[in-house]
Amino acid sequence: MVSMKQVRQYHAASVAVLAGWLSDHPDEETRWRLVAEFLEEYRHEPPVVRLDLLASEPASVGDPHWDVFLAALAEHLAAKDGKAGPPWTDTRRLHRFWFPFNTPAARVDAFVHAPASFRRRGVFIHPQELEVA
Template identity: 80%
Template sequence: MRPVEQYRAASIAVLAGWLSRHPDEETRWRLIAEFLEEHRHEPREERLRLLSPEPPSVGDSRWDVFLAALAEHLAAKDGQAGPAWAETRRLRQFWFPFNTPAARVDAFVHSPASFRRRGVFIHPQELEVA
């Protein structure tokens, strides 16, 4: 009989690996939603541990910066600073992942600080899991 493997929530580094293997946007957003769902059910200490390993590049600087902003955003929700690896990741040109005129305005106004300061504009609702 094989030993039963214990469930482990994915780290942000594991998420980066998933994103690099799935370049289509729809799948990437589903993977992010799955990560967020797993993350929110973990104890606080574990949530912070899941953000600490520096993720490898996804192969697209926009998504690499998105992961840094996400890590800082999630850490801040737990009253902590983001991981050190996230500090240097920034875009030179703004990115609106949901790029319709209405979504751009909404994201520009409401984007969380960790995303906005890196040049990624996303409405906080896009980071919520039902």
């Protein structure tokens, strides 16, 4: 017989938990897989839970590109639910543009189509890259 103490209830990861995962995995391919996993879990939660998953400011990943990416992602996801981004996202910006998918075609496409929360922070990513999960 399994006691109730041994059964753990599932909880979707927060953006703060995602930051910890990204810190633990410095290779880009793994990081994008972790972002995809986060997005998949996030999409299955009700809106009130989704906002809670964005509320806590994540610790630095150790790479300013990814730190700003998380702020842009949190604001972008909140906006999709008709809400403002969490206050911690306001100060995170890059001084130089970052194109995570850096081929000539991807750069042009991202420059034209990047969601506003990413574009205003200097992160240029095509919205389709956020739909990978």
